[in-house]
Amino acid sequence: MTDGVMKRVDLVGLHVEAMSGTPLVILREQEAPHRVLPIFIGGAEATSIGIGLSGHPPPRPLSHDLMAALVEALHARVDAVHVTGLREGAFLAELAVTGPDGPRRLDARPSDGVALAVRVGAPLYASADVLDEAGSVLPDRPDEEAIERAVAEFRGHLERLDAETLSAALEEPEHPEPGSTPEQEPPSDPDDDPPREGPSS
Template identity: 70%
Template sequence: MKPVDLVGLHVEAMSGSPVVIVREHDAPHRVVPIFVGGAEAASIAVALSGQRPPRPLTHDLMVALVAGLGAQLDRVEVTALRDGAFLAELAVSGPDGPRRLDARPSDGIALAVRVGAPLYVSEDVLDEAGTVLAEQPAEEDIDQVVADFRTHLDRLDPDALAAAIGDPPEGPGPDPSGPDEEPPERRD
């Protein structure tokens, strides 16, 4: 199992379906998109925003129920990808010891966001469903590269550069309009 960070909740452009994006903690350019249902997406969004609805949502009730039984959610694990569906387990500890409960990843994520429980994804799932994003340099890095290049250009001595290149060859250079005659015909 590898720890992942919840990057956010988005809507997939083609289908309009909500998708949760998690990013591998140790390899921040590898992400896993997990499609979720509309109700679960709304519940995750409410928890991420810090809003407190006037009446508890289903996941709020689940958190209260677990706490009321003297237990706690220790972690959420996305364990497998089977027939296009992600599978997850909740690691819960309480008075009767640790328990593992089968769950949908969307429900596990909705609970984890509420209680601050860590998220994990199996290496097999990361390998099968993960996508490596192209690394894009930060704006500050681009500015630094440009500044370094300008400094380098400012230090160039045109005379020294001409001497290093050497004198151009004597005689007329290539005709910019192209060759005067047609190339011979190819015979295969």
């Protein structure tokens, strides 16, 4: 569930970080228009958001077009998209949806939420805590250089988070099971599946 104060934000547009070529969306706080929230996203999501903003539907529906059609077919509506938190460098979001059975909150990636919002006209919100932690202040008339500075500031914030997470992990004591020692642990099976990466935002 969404906790804390939520601030209305507008989608300023898509941007590509010059150094890495990584796409991101820029959200601007309505009450404080000089403060923006950059969110790194995937290339496919950036393309989908761009198509949604263009107002020209593709020849065949994309995933987010299908999501919007399903919402309508099920007699539901997307009331809002909330950016609710920032955990280990990944933004968290929720969809506020109302259907025949009443309102629901659905966990989502911010990129998917934005892509759906531009198709159904749903408002965007961001947690005040997230804006305080990851937002950047732009000048009255931001140019490409100002946006790059905001992105670089946020990139530095993510790097600090990664360093703090690693430091905490190194300081955390290990807790082996009773009766086991490192020598008693069985060797790993080479046929075991490798660890999978978590979902990106």
